[in-house]
Structure formats: C-alpha cells, structure tokens
Amino acid sequence: MKREGVLYVISAPSGAGKTSLCKEIIDIFPNLRHSVSYTTRPPRNGEVHGRDYFFVGKEEFDRMVQEGEFAEWAEVHGNFYGTSLATLKESRSEGIDLILDIDCQGARQLKGRFESGVYIFILPPSIEELRRRLDNRSSDSPEVIERRINNAAGEIKEARWYDYIIVNDKFTEALEQLKSVLVAEQCRTTRLLQGLSRLFSI
Amino acid sequence: MKREGVLYVISAPSGAGKTSLCKEIIDIFPNLRHSVSYTTRPPRNGEVHGRDYFFVGKEEFDRMVQEGEFAEWAEVHGNFYGTSLATLKESRSEGIDLILDIDCQGARQLKGRFESGVYIFILPPSIEELRRRLDNRSSDSPEVIERRINNAAGEIKEARWYDYIIVNDKFTEALEQLKSVLVAEQCRTTRLLQGLSRLFSI
Numbered sequence: 089m090k091r092e093g094v095l096y097v098i099s100a101p102s103g104a105g106k107t108s109l110c111k112e113i114i115d116i117f118p119n120l121r122h123s124v125s126y127t128t129r130p131p132r133n134g135e136v137h138g139r140d141y142f143f144v145g146k147e148e149f150d151r152m153v154q155e156g157e158f159a160e161w162a163e164v165h166g167n168f169y170g171t172s173l174a175t176l177k178e179s180r181s182e183g184i185d186l187i188l189d190i191d192c193q194g195a196r197q198l199k200g201r202f203e204s205g206v207y208i209f210i211l212p213p214s215i216e217e218l219r220r221r222l223d224n225r226s227s228d229s230p231e232v233i234e235r236r237i238n239n240a241a242g243e244i245k246e247a248r249w250y251d252y253i254i255v256n257d258k259f260t261e262a263l264e265q266l267k268s269v270l271v272a273e274q275c276r277t278t279r280l281l282q283g284l285s286r287l288f289s290i
Numbered sequence: 291m292k293r294e295g296v297l298y299v300i301s302a303p304s305g306a307g308k309t310s311l312c313k314e315i316i317d318i319f320p321n322l323r324h325s326v327s328y329t330t331r332p333p334r335n336g337e338v339h340g341r342d343y344f345f346v347g348k349e350e351f352d353r354m355v356q357e358g359e360f361a362e363w364a365e366v367h368g369n370f371y372g373t374s375l376a377t378l379k380e381s382r383s384e385g386i387d388l389i390l391d392i393d394c395q396g397a398r399q400l401k402g403r404f405e406s407g408v409y410i411f412i413l414p415p416s417i418e419e420l421r422r423r424l425d426n427r428s429s430d431s432p433e434v435i436e437r438r439i440n441n442a443a444g445e446i447k448e449a450r451w452y453d454y455i456i457v458n459d460k461f462t463e464a465l466e467q468l469k470s471v472l473v474a475e476q477c478r479t480t481r482l483l484q485g486l487s488r489l490f491s492i
Contacts, residue, residue: 211486214489244490247479247486247490248483250479251478251479252474252477252479253477253482253483253486255486264473265474265477268469268470268472268473268474268477269470269473269474270470271467271474272467272470272471272474272475273474275454275455275456275471276453276455277411277449277450277452277454277455281455284413284449284455287416288413
C-alpha cells in the first residue's frame with residue numbers, strides 16, 4: 089500500500105530542545121528523513137554541505153526566491169533560510185516522511201500550502217527553565233541570551249495555531265510524546281483511507 | 291492545570307480485538323476509565339452489575355430513553371445498549387478520560403454531541419483473517435459466524451468517518467498505536483491551550 093509521505097513541521101524557541109528531539113526521532117522511524125534547508129549563513133565548524141544545510145550565497149538564494157523554488161523562506165537574525173519546494177513534493181509522492189525543523193515564520197507559510205502537514209510546537213516547561221538552559225550553554229553571551237529570551241516570548245504566542253504542543257520538561261517523556269504524535273498521525277483515517285479502501289472496499 | 295476529560299470512542303467489527311485492546315489500555319493510563327453501559331441483555335456468566343454493565347429491564351431502559359438520560363443508545367441483535375449522559379458530562383468536567391466501547395450506531399450519535407471526542411475504529415487485517423479468528427472462537431455457531439461476517443462488512447464502511455483507524459494485525463503493534471493515539475491527543479493544542487495560557491500568556 090503506497091501512501092503519501094507526511095510532512096512534520098517542528099518549531100520551538102531556542103533552548104526548548106528541538107534539535108535533540110529531531111535527531112533522536114529520526115533514528116526511531118526508518119521512513120523519516122530530515123529536510124535539509126538552504127541558508128546564506130556561513131557553515132559552522134563541522135557542518136557539512138548537503139547534510140546540515142545547503143550553503144548558498146545571497147545571490148543564489150535570491151534567484152531561488154524569485155523563481156519560486158522555496159516552499160517557505162525566512163530571515164532569522166540577518167541570515168536567510170529556505171526549504172526547497174521540489175524536495176517536499178518529491179518526498180510526499182514517494183511516500184517518504186519528512187521532518188522540518190524551522191522557525192514560526194516559515195511554518196506559517198507552509199501551513200497555508202501543505203494543509204495535510206503536521207505542525208508541532210516544542211515548549212520549555214517555563215520561561216525560567218528556558219533561561220536556565222540558555223545560561224548553561226557556555227556558547228552564548230548574556231546579550232544573546234537576553235535576545236533569545238525576548239524572542240521566545242514572541243514565538244511562544246505562535247504555539248496556538250500548531251496542531252500539537254509538546255512541553256519538553258523531561259527529555260525522554262517529550263521524545264515519547266513526539267513519537268506518539270508520529271505513530272498516531274499514521275493511523276489517521278484521512279491518511280489511511282486510500283490504501284484501506286482497496287482491501288475492504290470502504 | 292485542570293483539564294477536561296477526553297472521551298475516546300472505540301468501535302470495531304466483532305473479532306477485530308477491540309475488547310482485549312480496551313482492557314490493556316486501561317492498565318496503561320491511570321487517568322483512563324472504562325465507561326459502563328446500560329443494557330437490557332441478561333448478564334452472562336461472571337459478569338458483574340456495575341462493572342461490566344448496568345443490567346436493567348426494558349421498562350427502565352425505555353424510561354431512561356424518554357427522559358433523555360442517554361448520550362447514545364442502540365439496539366444490537368435484539369438487545370438495547372445505552373451510555374449515561376450524566377457520566378460523560380461528569381467525567382469531562384472532572385478531568386477523567388473515558389473509553390467507550392460501542393457500536394457504530396451509538397458512536398455516530400456521540401459524534402454529533404461530543405465533537406471533541408476521539409473516534410477510533412479497529413479493523414482486522416482482512417476479512418479472511420476475521421473469519422479465521424471467529425472460526426477459532428469455539429463459542430460461536432456457523433450461523434452466528436456468518437452473521438458476524440456480514441455485519442462486519444457493513445460496519446467497516448463506517449470506518450471512514452472515525453478520526454483514527456487501527457489495523458489489528460499484531461496485537462502488540464495495535465496496542466502501541468492505540469497508546470500513541472491517546473498520548474498524541476493529550477498533546478493537541480486545542481486540549482492544552484487553557485492550561486498553558488496561564489503559564490505563558492499565550
């Protein structure tokens with residue numbers, strides 16, 4: 089029974105644990121792949137072109153925008169990020185599930201175009217805990233942390249229009265919830281009906 | 291964070307494994323209870339009034355129908371079955387999740403009244419496998435089996451309007467899927483928002 093690939097879109101304020109959850113969930117579902125975004129930001133140490141991002145210049149990015157090659161794109165902290173429309177369409181028709189780890193601006197654009205997608209928001213258990221987690225990352229300066237906290241307050245307001253909210257208090261519980269969302273979505277009547285109608289003439 | 295109890299409505303053709311799945315799932319979720327139906331059918335060996343069913347006479351059942359005490363009721367194979375409206379409302383307001391194991395006629399009535407309920411249909415992997423399972427139950431005569439198979443074909447057509455379909459091929463996988471549906475539904479934004487808005491002013 090060939091079925092359409094499902095698009096999972098995950099957003100979260102910085103420090104909510106989105107990246108770790110996405111990494112773990114990929115290992116659980118063999119049919120699930122991480123969608124690689126295009127970005128104009130320079131690669132960080134250890135990042136690989138084609139695995140972490142497709143690193144492109146601003147000119148190339150602008151050309152892709154103009155030619156409608158992005159399903160969504162957004163500017164975040166002065167850098168541009170975009171998701172290839174062709175990749176989303178191919179995965180869907182080939183029955184491959186995709187997980188997109190993108191910010192709220194991009195997710196909103198997708199929501200309009202990919203209604204059958206599953207939109208998931210990861211929340212920290214509280215703003216205080218978010219601050220504590222960001223403080224514990226030695227990588228960020230106090231100014232960066234303050235900016236991230238302010239951004240978080242704005243981003244969290246966006247959670248309302250997502251389909252699911254996962255509160256990442258304990259990591260293993262949050263992962264279990266994310267996994268459950270993926271399994272449950274695959275049992276949705278709307279996704280199953282095509283294949284089942286052949287078996288049961290329903 | 292007090293939340294509303296969730297109503298899970300499960301239907302399936304006889305032999306799909308609904309009863310075993312419902313029994314197991316109750317043990318997994320401490321906040322989940324089985325809703326006890328009213329019925330006019332006589333108790334079978336070992337059945338306990340108030341645990342398996344509330345056994346009532348036809349007159350009492352009719353009175354309850356007339357006074358609007360049922361959220362749903364239906365006649366199945368000449369016996370009447372009904373679910374108390376008061377129980378559903380109380381559980382919802384007390385934050386207790388309820389699982390209702392009822393036939394499609396009853397489920398349809400609930401769907402109109404309890405839109406926030408979760409409607410789950412359990413399917414056998416095929417009609418052939420359903421026949422094999424019913425044959426293996428020594429309890430049923432060939433005529434009863436034939437009637438159940440014919441009923442199943444009609445009931446399966448109802449699966450379309452349920453929210454989720456679980457194909458019970460391997461029991462442990464079906465249980466995992468049912469569990470995932472319950473966990474995922476508890477992460478639905480619409481169910482969480484009331485509690486979360488207090489924490490994050492969203």
